[in-house]
Amino acid sequence: MRILEAPQAHEVLELNWPLVADFLTRFIREELSWRGYEKAIVAVSGGVDSATTLALAVRALGAEKVHALFLPHKDSSPTSREHAYLVAKTFGVALEEVDITPMVEGYAALTPDLTPHRKGNVMARARMIVLFDKSEAYKALPLGTGNKTERLFGYFTWHGDDSPPINPLGDLYKTQVWRLAEYLGVPEEVVEKPPTADLIPGQTDEADLGVRYLRADVILEHYLKGYSDQYILGLGFTEEELRRVKERVNRTHWKRALPTVALLSSTAIGEFYLRPLDYR
Amino acid sequence: MVRQAVLQFRPEKARLKESLARLKAHLEALRPHAPEVVVLPEAALTGYFLQGGVRELALTRHELLELLVGVYEEVGWEGLLDVVVGFYERDGGAYYNSAAYLELPHRLVHVHRKVFLPTYGVFDEERYLARGRRVEAFNTRFGRAALLICEDFWHSITATLAALDGAEVIYVPAASPARGFRGEWPENVLRWRTLAQAVAAEHGLYVVVASLVGFEGGKGMSGGSLVVGPDGRLLAEAPLFEEAALLFHLDRERIPPVRYDSPLLSDLEAGLPLLLPDLERVLGRRDANP
Missing domain, CATH: 3.40.50.620 (HUPs)
Structure with missing residues (x-):
């Protein structure tokens, strides 16, 4: 067998x-x-x-x-x-x-x-x-x-x-x-x-980033898809690499968004009033 | 044999009138090929991602019939034309992602309201729409058919219900953003092909998937519409990302011999009642072994 x-x-x-x-x-x-x-x-x-x-x-x-x-x-x-x-x-x-x-x-x-x-x-x-x-x-x-x-x-x-x-x-x-x-x-x-x-x-x-792209990209793809830290480390990455990648992602969510607007009404743009950008 | 066409369509986003004009031009191009049924994708007249714009663009069933009769008359189609089309439906204060089967110019034969509203990742349907509650087959002038919309079809139970209800063909208007570019085809397109072939072969019926094309805010609707025969064979497949019409013949006479050779549907009819207590048990309604 x-x-x-x-x-x-x-x-x-x-x-x-x-x-x-x-x-x-x-x-x-x-x-x-x-x-x-x-x-x-x-x-x-x-x-x-x-x-x-x-x-x-x-x-x-x-x-x-x-x-x-x-x-x-x-x-x-x-x-x-x-x-x-x-x-x-x-x-x-x-x-x-x-x-x-x-x-x-x-x-x-x-x-x-x-x-x-x-x-x-x-x-x-x-x-x-x-x-x-x-x-x-x-x-x-x-x-x-x-x-x-x-x-x-x-x-x-x-x-x-x-x-x-x-x-x-x-x-x-x-x-x-x-x-x-x-x-x-x-x-x-x-x-x-x-x-x-x-x-x-x-x-x-x-x-600047403190990690090689060849390694960072593989970590990112697994991290974004919900693999555990243990799994990612098991692929041969160091704790320091994983920490750097996660930290960079998680302290910059604001940078991938439009400016924060104080919500006051039930017609707040993008919160209650929702239209896709190609709606015309 | 019934000559049919899948019209892999790119709507003018959020512009009903322009989309209807585009549909008219495509029907004029199809007229010499004489299809008796034309199958359009999900949300074909408006585009898929409307968010709160659903409220402004949804149609009542009557409005849909009136608009499509208008197109039919402008085209000057001779004889009856059956059309399957996905649209956002308004009914009182509720809004649905629906698909209609119409017999132009006379009547609306059936409307299916999408039951499984994807609300994850790039999808957000349940935020804007109400769920349909039924899957049923219906009679057309060419036999018995059922409509399922996009994710409805990704749950095998819906096609099973349609088959048990006598459907000989399942029309599936879909809108599927291309994603997963590792292989020869995007992964979502491969998934559609696998599902369509599995469902057709399991129940011995035709599966016709009409898939939207066009970019909507960076999401590229994949196309790759499909026609699968009752033995699970791929009969026709449209290209990716661009408008196309797939002409094919639907031959109801193929269904009985295929089902004779592979009697899975009759096995299901016999065996399913045995499993119903378990279905109820897993749904938490009662203990299967009292």
Whole structure:
């Protein structure tokens, strides 16, 4: 008699990338369409998330209907510029560059105690201002580029990089974005470089977060699906990794929500008066 | 044999008039193919996620009949046309997720009110809607049919009731947001296929699933509508995510031989009464072994 033992079940992050790409291109087309837009605009940073978003937008709409912006600050890494231009060229989109240094430094000059962290947030919000103004100028809807890992970790500037009205990548973990990027033909050097918000010289995401994306994403997927701590630790993660991941998720729920409104009536918007955003 | 069409439809969200115009265009395209029954998805005239907008967009049965007769007349359809359609129903002060079987241009044959209202995860139906309380088969000019709506069909007991009530076909208007992208098809679509094939083969009847398409606030309705024959074979399957019409023939004559070779339904008729005390016991109504 053969005795067989089933392997321990675990969640898998590998997806059917052609199917995902097809779904997300339809998402972009349809979410633009009912809002009355034919064109999209993407702020391209030189990183993998915005490169993947640009690739999807071009698939969905054609390169002629996609505007790409590059919004550097004088402290931005030269590699970011090089990669932003490489990505735009790869997907056949002209890159418009707007230097945010005068905006950021104008405020910095008035704010002597501006810390690098606060200045990073100012940069993100300056980029948001430019992105939305260009959106208005070109009648092109801004596409968000945030991934699920950074959304769950609250690793973004509130009302900065999370502000675009539609986001194709927001339900894909960072490691899944890497795989989708490969499928879509994002240049290798962009996919393989260490991810960085590039708000402070030398910064990397994984140093900021204290955990590797490859490990954090697996922990997140199991945690969100209700697996016990013991089970997750049994998959080979450390208590410290698990603690960091859970703590980041649980102290940032507010950041994934609209501002809190004091409820006074039985017609409070979003509490009693409930309509979906595409109700019209 | 009855020629039928599943119309995998994308509504104009929350816009009844525009959705009806879209339906009219699709019926015009279908007219040369001469289906006698056209099956539409759940919430086909408004879109699925309406939240409190149900109050503004729900129709009475009479209003639904009137609107669809209007479309039928504008299309200039010749002869009768049977239509299955999911809609939000208003009845006095209560609102339901319903599906109707209509014989255009004359009458509304049957309305089923969804019993199992998904209220978990992305779904929030019971917050806005009342539950239906019945599952029953009904007679059409082509035989006996039943309607189940989306999650109704995910509970095997509803199809069992419909089959025991004589249904030869179960029409299932559905709205299913695509999720789970690991395999060749989204996991919800695979689940639908598995269920439809299992139910059809268990009871020896046709299962026709009409699934909504279109994005609603980031939720992409999957499509993948299905027609399954009484032996559990997949007869037709619509593509994912886009509008399509599936034409097929429903042949009632296939049902008796299939049920003869696989008499599970008659076994069920004989065996189910034996299990009723246990059903009552697990529902906590009485002790099965007094």
